[in-house]
Amino acid sequence: DAKTTQPNSMESNEEEPVHLPCNHSTISGTDYIHWYRQLPSQGPEYVIHGLTSNVNNRMASLAIAEDRKSSTLILHRATLRDAAVYYCILRVGNYGQNFVFGPGTRLSVLP
Amino acid sequence: GAGVSQTPSNKVTEKGKYVELRCDPISGHTALYWYRQSLGQGPEFLIYFQGTGAADDSGLPNDRFFAVRPEGSVSTLKIQRTERGDSAVYLCASSSTLQGNNEQFFGPGTRLTVL
Numbered sequence: 001d002a003k004t005t006q007p008n009s010m011e012s013n014e015e016e017p018v019h020l021p022c023n024h025s026t027i028s029g030t031d032y033i034h035w036y037r038q039l040p041s042q043g044p045e046y047v048i049h050g051l052t053s054n055v056n057n058r059m060a061s062l063a064i065a066e067d068r069k070s071s072t073l074i075l076h077r078a079t080l081r082d083a084a085v086y087y088c089i090l091r092v093g094n095y096g097q098n099f100v101f102g103p104g105t106r107l108s109v110l111p
Numbered sequence: 112g113a114g115v116s117q118t119p120s121n122k123v124t125e126k127g128k129y130v131e132l133r134c135d136p137i138s139g140h141t142a143l144y145w146y147r148q149s150l151g152q153g154p155e156f157l158i159y160f161q162g163t164g165a166a167d168d169s170g171l172p173n174d175r176f177f178a179v180r181p182e183g184s185v186s187t188l189k190i191q192r193t194e195r196g197d198s199a200v201y202l203c204a205s206s207s208t209l210q211g212n213n214e215q216f217f218g219p220g221t222r223l224t225v226l
Contacts, residue, residue, distance in 0.1 A: 036215075041219075042217075042219055042220075043115075043202050043204070043217030043218050043219055043220055044154065044202075044204075044215075044217050045217065046214040046215070046216075049214075085153075087153055099144075099154075099156065099215065100156065101146075101153030101154045101155070102153050103151070103152060103153050104153050
C-alpha cells in the first residue's frame with residue numbers, strides 16, 4: 001500500500017488558517033487522496049478527497065501538487081472544534097477497499 | 112438519518128473470555144469495515160465485507176478473531192480467548208459502494224479492555 005507521511009503535531013491560533021501537509025511520494029496514477037479527521041473519543045470523519053485537481057468543500061480545501069507527490073489540507077479559519085487528529089490516506093483506484101491510516105497529525109487550536 | 116452505531120460502547124472482560132462486538136451500519140450501505148485502534152495510533156484495518164461475504168480479511172491478526180455479516184446488514188466481530196493485547200477501540204465503518212472515492216462513515220467505536 002502506498003504510504004503517506006505527516007508531521008506528528010501542529011499548532012494553530014483560533015481563526016487563523018491552517019495548512020496541514022502530507023507527503024505521498026510513491027503515489028500511483030489511480031490513487032485518490034483522502035483526508036479524515038478524528039475528534040477526541042469519536043470515530044474518524046470524512047473531510048475531503050481529490051485525485052488531481054484542487055478541491056473545495058464547506059469544511060476545507062485540498063491543494064494537490066502538480067506531481068501529486070504531496071498535498072495540503074487547508075482549514076481557512078481554525079476553530080476550537082477543529083482540534084483533532086488529521087489523517088492523510090491514499091485509496092487505491094476506483095475500487096479501493098480499506099484505508100491504511102498512519103498516525104496522522106494532531107492539530108491543537110489555541111484560543 | 113441514523114449513523115453507524117456500535118454496541119456496547121465499552122466492554123471490560125477477563126483474559127481468556129469470549130467477546131462479541133456489534134455494528135449496525137447505515138441502512139442500505141453494502142460495504143462494511145472493521146478497524147482496531149490502539150492508543151496514539153491510527154485505525155488499523157481488520158476486515159471488509161461486501162454484502163454478506165468477507166471480501167478481505169487480511170487484517171485479522173490471528174484465528175482468534177472472526178467476523179460475520181449473515182444478512183448483509185448488522186455485523187458482529189467475535190474474539191475468542193481474549194488477551195490483554197486485544198485491548199483497543201474497535202471501529203466499524205460503512206459505505207455505499209466499492210468506489211475508491213466513496214466516503215466511509217465511522218461509528219463511535221467499542222472500547223475493549225481485557226484485564
